[in-house]
Amino acid sequence: xxKVGVSILGLGTVGGGTYRILTEHAEFFRRTQEVDLVIxxxxxxxxxxxxxxxxxxxxxxxxxxxxxxxxxxxxVVECLGGVNEAREYVLDALNAGKTxxxxxxxxxxxxxxxxxxxxxxxxAGLFFEASCxxxxxxxRTLLDGVQSNEISRIMGVINGTTNFILSEMTxxxxxxxxxxxxxxxxxxxxxxPAADVEGFDAAYKLSILSSLAFHTKVPYTKVFREGITNIxxxxxxxxxSLGYVLKLLAVGKRSSAGVxxxxxxxxxRKDHPLASVGGxxxxxxxxxxxxxxxxxYGQGAGAxxxxxxxxxxxxxxxxxxxxxxxxxxxxxxxxKDMKFLSDFRSAYYLRLTVDDEPGVLAKLSSILAKYxxxxxxxxxxTAKGEAGKATLVxxxxxxxxxxxxxxxxKLNATGLARVESVLRVxx
Amino acid sequence: xxKVGVSILGLGTVGGGTYRILTEHAEFFRRTQEVDLVIxxxxxxxxxxxxxxxxxxxxxxxxxxxxxxxxxxxxVVECLGGVNEAREYVLDALNAGKTxxxxxxxxxxxxxxxxxxxxxxxxAGLFFEASCxxxxxxxRTLLDGVQSNEISRIMGVINGTTNFILSEMTxxxxxxxxxxxxxxxxxxxxxxPAADVEGFDAAYKLSILSSLAFHTKVPYTKVFREGITNIxxxxxxxxxSLGYVLKLLAVGKRSSAGVxxxxxxxxxRKDHPLASVGGxxxxxxxxxxxxxxxxxYGQGAGAxxxxxxxxxxxxxxxxxxxxxxxxxxxxxxxxKDMKFLSDFRSAYYLRLTVDDEPGVLAKLSSILAKYxxxxxxxxxxTAKGEAGKATLVxxxxxxxxxxxxxxxxKLNATGLARVESVLRVxx
Numbered sequence: 034x035x036k037v038g039v040s041i042l043g044l045g046t047v048g049g050g051t052y053r054i055l056t057e058h059a060e061f062f063r064r065t066q067e068v069d070l071v072i073x074x075x076x077x078x079x080x081x082x083x084x085x086x087x088x089x090x091x092x093x094x095x096x097x098x099x100x101x102x103x104x105x106x107x108x109v110v111e112c113l114g115g116v117n118e119a120r121e122y123v124l125d126a127l128n129a130g131k132t133x134x135x136x137x138x139x140x141x142x143x144x145x146x147x148x149x150x151x152x153x154x155x156x157a158g159l160f161f162e163a164s165c166x167x168x169x170x171x172x173r174t175l176l177d178g179v180q181s182n183e184i185s186r187i188m189g190v191i192n193g194t195t196n197f198i199l200s201e202m203t204x205x206x207x208x209x210x211x212x213x214x215x216x217x218x219x220x221x222x223x224x225x226p227a228a229d230v231e232g233f234d235a236a237y238k239l240s241i242l243s244s245l246a247f248h249t250k251v252p253y254t255k256v257f258r259e260g261i262t263n264i265x266x267x268x269x270x271x272x273x274s275l276g277y278v279l280k281l282l283a284v285g286k287r288s289s290a291g292v293x294x295x296x297x298x299x300x301x302r303k304d305h306p307l308a309s310v311g312g313x314x315x316x317x318x319x320x321x322x323x324x325x326x327x328x329x330y331g332q333g334a335g336a337x338x339x340x341x342x343x344x345x346x347x348x349x350x351x352x353x354x355x356x357x358x359x360x361x362x363x364x365x366x367x368x369k370d371m372k373f374l375s376d377f378r379s380a381y382y383l384r385l386t387v388d389d390e391p392g393v394l395a396k397l398s399s400i401l402a403k404y405x406x407x408x409x410x411x412x413x414x415t416a417k418g419e420a421g422k423a424t425l426v427x428x429x430x431x432x433x434x435x436x437x438x439x440x441x442x443k444l445n446a447t448g449l450a451r452v453e454s455v456l457r458v459x460x
Numbered sequence: 461x462x463k464v465g466v467s468i469l470g471l472g473t474v475g476g477g478t479y480r481i482l483t484e485h486a487e488f489f490r491r492t493q494e495v496d497l498v499i500x501x502x503x504x505x506x507x508x509x510x511x512x513x514x515x516x517x518x519x520x521x522x523x524x525x526x527x528x529x530x531x532x533x534x535x536v537v538e539c540l541g542g543v544n545e546a547r548e549y550v551l552d553a554l555n556a557g558k559t560x561x562x563x564x565x566x567x568x569x570x571x572x573x574x575x576x577x578x579x580x581x582x583x584a585g586l587f588f589e590a591s592c593x594x595x596x597x598x599x600r601t602l603l604d605g606v607q608s609n610e611i612s613r614i615m616g617v618i619n620g621t622t623n624f625i626l627s628e629m630t631x632x633x634x635x636x637x638x639x640x641x642x643x644x645x646x647x648x649x650x651x652x653p654a655a656d657v658e659g660f661d662a663a664y665k666l667s668i669l670s671s672l673a674f675h676t677k678v679p680y681t682k683v684f685r686e687g688i689t690n691i692x693x694x695x696x697x698x699x700x701s702l703g704y705v706l707k708l709l710a711v712g713k714r715s716s717a718g719v720x721x722x723x724x725x726x727x728x729r730k731d732h733p734l735a736s737v738g739g740x741x742x743x744x745x746x747x748x749x750x751x752x753x754x755x756x757y758g759q760g761a762g763a764x765x766x767x768x769x770x771x772x773x774x775x776x777x778x779x780x781x782x783x784x785x786x787x788x789x790x791x792x793x794x795x796k797d798m799k800f801l802s803d804f805r806s807a808y809y810l811r812l813t814v815d816d817e818p819g820v821l822a823k824l825s826s827i828l829a830k831y832x833x834x835x836x837x838x839x840x841x842t843a844k845g846e847a848g849k850a851t852l853v854x855x856x857x858x859x860x861x862x863x864x865x866x867x868x869x870k871l872n873a874t875g876l877a878r879v880e881s882v883l884r885v886x887x
Contacts, residue, residue, distance in 0.1 A: 054608060054750050061610060065675045162605075168751035170605025177604065177780075178589075178597025181481060181771035183488060248492045306757070309733065323481050323768035324595035324758060330733070331754035341750035344608035353604075353780045 034063060037351040038073040038105040040094065041112060042122055044082040047136045047163065048075075048112030050336030051343045052086050058344075068351045070344075073105045076122075097122045101129040108158075108347050111135040120144055127151040132158035134346040136339055138165060142237040142253050145244070160346035165238045166191055166315045168338030169331040170345065175245040175319065182321025184246040187285045188459070189317030190310045191238045193333040194222045194229035195261050195281040199269075199298075200311050203278060208266050221313070231260035232296040235283045243285035243294050246319065249368035251285070257295035257375070264298055267417075268454050271384060271426040272300045275410055278308040282459055291372030299457045300382055300428075307459075380409070380458035381429045381437050385450040386416050389423040396449055397425070404440040406432045425450070428458055461490060464778040465500040465532040467521065468539060469549055471509040474563045474590065475502075475539030477763030478770045479513050485771075495778045497771075500532045503549075524549045528556040535585075535774050538562040547571055554578040559585035561773045563766055565592060569664040569680050572671070587773035592665045593618055593742045595765030596758040597772065602672040602746065609748025611673040614712040615886070616744030617737045618665050620760040621649045621656035622688050622708040626696075626725075627738050630705060635693050648740070658687035659723040662710045670712035670721050673746065676795035678712070684722035684802070691725055694844075695881050698811060698853040699727045702837055705735045709886055718799030726884040727809055727855075734886075807836070807885040808856045808864050812877040813843050816850040823876055824852070831867040833859045852877070855885055 039055060041048050055072055062070050074094040077083050083093055094100050100109060109126035111133060113119040119140045126133050128151055135141060141148070141161045152159040162172045175184075190196055194216060201212035213230070216222035228234050240253035261281055269279055277300035286293045301308050306328060310316040315333030320326050332338040387393045398408060407430045416422035437455060444450045466482060468475050482499055489497050501521040504510050510520055521527050527536060536553035538560060540546045546567045553560050555578055562568060568575070568588045579586040589599045617623055621643060628639035640657065643649035655661050667680035688708055696706055704727035713720045728735050733755060737743045742760030747753050759765040814820045825835060834857045843849035856864075864882060871877045
C-alpha cells in the first residue's frame with residue numbers, strides 16, 4: 034500500500050481539525066482509499082495546542098527546514114493563516130518538491146501565480162479546496178465536475194460571519210451592532226471583524242472561484258466590494274415586507290464584454306434557494322452553458338468541515354497522477370486584454386425620506402426616469418420620528434449601477450429626497 | 461498538446477448532446493484543458509440522427525469492431541441504453557483497453573462488478589458520472605470531494621419524471637393519470653412509464669450512489685421500492701394542509717447495524733431544502749462525519765446537462781492519471797457479511813376512513829399505542845361522498861416500518877378503520 038507522509042503547519046482550528054481527521058480515520062483511509070496517510074510532523078509552537086491534540090513530542094518540528102528536509106514528508110498542509118510566514122513556508126515546501134495543501138484564501142488569492150510557478154518548476158502539487166466555502170467541494174466541481182462548460186456566472190453566499198449577522202438581524206430584529214456582538218461572543222466573528230463584515234474574505238474567495246470558473250486570473254483588487262456595516266434594521270424590515278431577504282452576495286459574471294466581480298449586500302426573493310441559506314451555511318450557484326444551474330450547499334467554515342476539504346485534497350493528491358497534478362492551470366495567469374467591468378446591471382432597492390406633500394412622487398419618478406430607472410414596487414409610509422416627512426421604499430427594474438449612483442446624487446442635490454439606503458436586488 | 465480520440469455509441473438524446481458539446485467546444489477545451497478532444501467515430505444506424513447532427517459519413521462506424529480496433533480511439537462513450545448490447549459493447553471496448561464513459565445507470569448498476577474487473581485487467585478507465593443525476597457532479601463529489609468522510613446518509617430527489625408528476629399534482633391539483641399524461645405529452649415520461657413511476661430508475665441510481673458512499677456494493681435488488689402510481693390528489697391536499705410536500709425520495713443509510721436503502725414517496729416539510737426542488741431538477745444530500753450535510757442541486761436529465769457530465773468524465777480521464785484511473789474502487793465488491801436492513805424507522809402519514817361516532821379516536825389511538833405508534837398531528841373531517849363516515853389524517857412520531865404495517869393490518873381487520881393511504885414522512 035502506498036504510504037504518504039503529511040506535515041501540518043499550524044494547529045489552530047483548521048489544522049487541529051485536519052490532525053483529528055487524519056489520526057481518527059487512518060484505518061478507514063487504508064481500507065477505502067488504499068493509501069496509508071501518516072502524520073510525520075506538525076509545526077506548532079503553542080504547546081497547549083499540541084498537547085490538547087495529543088501530538089507525540091517527537092512529531093513536533095522545530096522549524097520549517099526540519100519539515101521540508103524530511104524525505105518522509107510528501108504533503109505539507111498549510112494552516113497558518115496570514116500571508117508573510119505562510120507564503121515563505123509554502124514556497125520552501127514547493128521548492129523542496131513537496132505537494133502543498135492550503136486553506137489560506139488570502140495567500141492563495143494574492144500569490145497563486147507565484148505559488149503555481151514554484152509548483153510547476155518542482156513538479157509539486159498545489160491544492161486549495163479548503164480555501165473556499167469550507168467542506169463544500171466547489172473547487173473540485175469547477176475543476177473536474179463542470180469543466181466541460183463555459184461558465185457564465187458564479188453567485189453565492191460565501192461568508193458565514195456576515196450570513197450569521199444578517200440572519201440574526203432578520204430573525205430577531207437585532208440591529209447591526211448587537212448582532213455583531215453576538216457573533217463575536219459565539220466565536221463566529223473575530224475581535225476585529227473587518228475582514229468579514231467589510232467583504233474582504235468573500236472578495237478573496239470570489240477572486241479564486243472566478244479565476245477558476247472563467248479561466249483567467251481575476252485579481253481580488255478588481256472585485257467591487259461593499260460590506261454590511263451600514264445595514265439598518267429598517268432596511269431589513271422594509272425588504273421583508275416586500276418579500277425579500279438580505280444576504281451578502283458574491284457575484285461573478287463573464288460575457289463577451291468582460292468579467293464582472295462584486296461582493297455586496299443584496300436582497301433575494303424569499304423563495305430563491307439562496308434565501309434559506311442560514312447561519313454558518315454557504316451556497317454557490319454555478320451557471321454553465323451545458324449543465325445550466327448547479328448549486329452546492331454546506332457548511333462554509335469550522336474545524337471539521339474545512340478539515341474535510343483538506344483531507345480530501347490530500348487523498349486526491351495521493352491517489353491521482355502521482356502528485357504532479359497542479360490544479361490551478363490557466364486561472365493562475367491573467368488573460369491578456371481581459372476587461373474587468375466597473376459598471377454593472379442590477380435591480381435596486383432605495384429608501385428615501387421626502388416631504389410628505391402632494392406631487393413629490395411625481396417629481397421623484399420623473400428624475401429617476403431621466404436616468405432610465407423605472408419603479409417596480411413602492412411602499413410609502415410615515416417617516417419614523419420626523420414630522421412632516423414620509424419614507425418611500427422602492428424597488429427598480431434592472432438598470433445600471435452608475436445610473437443609480439448619478440440619480441441618487443441628483444436626488445440628494447436637489448433636496449427633493451434624502452436617500453437613506455441604496456441596496457442591490459438579485460433577480 | 462495531448463490528442464484524445466473519442467467514439468460515441470448511440471446518438472439519442474444524451475449521445476447527441478455529447479456530440480454537440482464536443483464539436484462546439486473543441487477549441488475551448490484545447491485552450492482551457494490543454495487537450496485536443498477529437499470525435500473519431502460514432503456508432504449509430506439511424507441515418508436521420510447522424511444527419512441531424514451533421515456527422516461526416518466517414519465518421520459513421522459500421523459495427524463495434526470497427527470502433528474498438530481503431531487505434532486512434534482512446535475513449536468510448538456508451539449512450540445506447542438498455543443492457544444487452546450495451547454490456548457487450550462496453551466489455552469489447554474495455555477488453556481492447558479503451559477507457560469507457562457511460563450514462564447507462566441500469567447497465568452500471570447491474571454489471572459494475574464485471575465491468576470493473578475488465579477495466580482493471582486491461583488498464584482501462586471506467587467513468588459513469590452521467591449515470592446519476594444528470595449534470596450534477598455527485599459521483600465526482602463522492603469520489604474526490606468528500607471521500608475524507610465516513611458517509612452515514614445519502615438522501616435526495618433523483619428522478620425528474622416523478623418529480624414533474626408530483627409537482628403537477630401539487631401545483632395544479634391534477635390527479636395522477638392526468639399528470640402522467642401531461643408528462644408523456646411533454647416528453648418527460650416514456651410511453652411505458654414503469655421504470656420511472658415504479659421507482660426502478662431511482663433504485664438503480666441509489667444502488668450506484670450508495671455503493672460509492674458506503675464503500676460496499678449495494679445491489680439494486682436490496683432497495684425497498686415503492687412507486688407513485690397509487691398517490692391520490694387527496695393525499696397531496698391533506699399533506700399540504702399539514703405543511704408537507706410529497707416527493708419521490710431515495711434514502712440510503714449506513715450504520716453499525718448495516719445498510720438501509722429505500723425509494724418511496726415521502727412527505728417533506730415545506731421549509732426543507734428538498735421541498736423546493738421542482739420539475740426537472742434533482743437534489744442530493746450527503747451527510748459525512750466531518751463535513752456534515754452537503755447538498756448538490758441541478759438538472760437531473762436532458763441532452764446537454766447529461767452531456768456535460770459525460771464530457772467532464774472524458775476530460776477527467778484525459779487529464780489525470782493517464783486514463784488508468786478506474787473510479788469505482790471498493791464499491792464494486794460486496795463487503796463480506798454486510799447486512800441489508802429490511803425494517804427501518806420513519807415517521808408516517810396515515811389517511812383512514814372511520815365511522816363518524818364518539819369513541820372511535822380513543823379506540824384507534826389505543827391500537828396504535830400497542831404497536832408503539834404515537835400521533836403528532838391529526839386532522840378530522842367529513843369523509844367525501846360517504847355518509848356517516850369521517851376521514852382521519854394523522855402524522856406519527858418516528859416508528860418502525862414493520863410496526864406500521866402490523867398496525868394497519870390490525871386496523872383493517874378489526875373493522876375499526878379502513879386505511880386508505882400509508883406514506884412516509886421525512887423529518
